[in-house]
Amino acid sequence: GENVEQHPSTLSVQEGDSAVIKCTYSDSASNYFPWYKQELGKRPQLIIDIRSNVGEKKDQRIAVTLNKTAKHFSLHITETQPEDSAVYFCAATPGRGTGFQKLVFGTGTRLLVSP
Amino acid sequence: GAVVSQHPSRVICKSGTSVKIECRSLDFQATTMFWYRQFPKQSLMLMATSNEGSKATYEQGVEKDKFLINHASLTLSTLTVTSAHPEDSSFYICSAILGGGGRGKSPLHFGNGTRLTVT
Numbered sequence: 003g004e005n006v007e008q009h010p011s012t013l014s015v016q017e018g019d020s021a022v023i024k025c026t027y028s029d030s031a032s033n034y035f036p037w038y039k040q041e042l043g044k045r046p047q048l049i050i051d052i053r054s055n056v057g058e059k060k061d062q063r064i065a066v067t068l069n070k071t072a073k074h075f076s077l078h079i080t081e082t083q084p085e086d087s088a089v090y091f092c093a094a095t096p097g098r099g100t101g102f103q104k105l106v107f108g109t110g111t112r113l114l115v116s117p
Numbered sequence: 118g119a120v121v122s123q124h125p126s127r128v129i130c131k132s133g134t135s136v137k138i139e140c141r142s143l144d145f146q147a148t149t150m151f152w153y154r155q156f157p158k159q160s161l162m163l164m165a166t167s168n169e170g171s172k173a174t175y176e177q178g179v180e181k182d183k184f185l186i187n188h189a190s191l192t193l194s195t196l197t198v199t200s201a202h203p204e205d206s207s208f209y210i211c212s213a214i215l216g217g218g219g220r221g222k223s224p225l226h227f228g229n230g231t232r233l234t235v236t
Binding site: 044091 | 151158159160161162163166208210225226227228229230232
C-alpha cells in the first residue's frame with residue numbers, strides 16, 4: 003500500500019524566514035496530495051492541495067510543488083509568522099482501485115516560528 | 118464551508134465500558150466517512166472507512182468487534198469503542214468527503230475530534 007514519508011520532523015525558523023517541508027510517496031498511482039495544518043488539540047485544517055496534473059500551486063504565502071517522476075512533493079511557506087507555528091501533515095491518496103479519498107498521512111512536521 | 122461535527126469533544130470512561138462517538142455532516146450528505154486515530158505527537162492513522170447503508174471497511178490491525186462503526190444515514194456515522202482499555206486512550210477524528218468522493222477527489226473535512234481517556 004501507499005507509504006508517505008515526511009521530513010523534517012521538527013523545523014525552527016525565525017519570523018520572516020521561509021520554511022520547506024518535504025514528503026515522498028510510494029504509490030505511483032496516487033494523484034491527490036493535500037497538506038493539513040493542525041494546532042494543538044484541534045482538527046487538521048486543509049491549507050493547500052495539488053493534483054497530479056499540476057506541478058506547482060500557490061496561495062499567498064503558501065506553495066506546493068509536485069514531482070511525479072521522483073514521487074515527492076513539498077510545502078513552501080514564505081515570510082513565516084508566529085501564527086504559522088503548528089504541526090503540518092502531508093498526505094496522499096492511493097488512487098488505485100478506489101474513487102474515495104482514503105488518505106495516507108505523513109508523520110508530521112512541527113514548525114516553530116520564533117518572533 | 119462544509120462542516121463536520123463530532124461529539125463529544127472529550128470523554129473519560131472506566132476500563133471495560135463502552136463509548137460512542139458521533140460524527141455528523143451538517144450541511145452536506147456524506148456517503149463515506151473515515152475514522153482516524155491519533156496518538157500524542159503522532160500522525161493520523163486510518164482506522165476504517167464508513168459507508169452509508171453497508172458494513173464498514175477496517176484497516177489491517179483494527180479490530181472490527183472492538184471498534185463498531187454504524188453509518189445509518191447520509192449525515193451520521195458513529196464509532197463505538199467497546200470494552201475500552203487504557204491503551205485505547207487517544208484522539209479520534211472523523212472526516213467526510215463533500216459529494217461522496219468519486220474520481221474528482223474533493224478535500225476531506227475533519228470533525229473537531231474526540232479525546233478519549235480510559236482510566
